[in-house]
Amino acid sequence: MSRRTDRVQRKVRIPSSKRKKSNSKKEEKPGEIPCCISSCDGFADKHKGGRSLSQENAIETWGEGGFEVRKNRVRVCKSCYKAWKKDNKDDTSSHY
Numbered sequence: 001m002s003r004r005t006d007r008v009q010r011k012v013r014i015p016s017s018k019r020k021k022s023n024s025k026k027e028e029k030p031g032e033i034p035c036c037i038s039s040c041d042g043f044a045d046k047h048k049g050g051r052s053l054s055q056e057n058a059i060e061t062w063g064e065g066g067f068e069v070r071k072n073r074v075r076v077c078k079s080c081y082k083a084w085k086k087d088n089k090d091d092t093s094s095h096y
């Protein structure tokens, strides 16, 4: 039996500071519900600030055929909702 003298191996240390953070980017949920306004390619998802309007409301702003109706509701994205709101100013809305 031969005696082997094991050398103490140097441990290779990986400095923890070098470890990259996997995702510094904000994770943005992709849109799933397309905006019903035909001239718009936004998303009407709730987390994107989308709203749903009634057909009558949508007709007032975009006219008949200017939008798609899903389940009797017109899903609009945030910016379309803003446009609609602007178009349908009533006395209850406050101006800033």
Ligand SMILES: [Zn+2]
Pocket (backbone or CB within 6 Å): 035, 036, 037, 040, 041, 042, 043, 076, 077, 078, 079, 080, 081
């Ligand atoms: Zn839109």
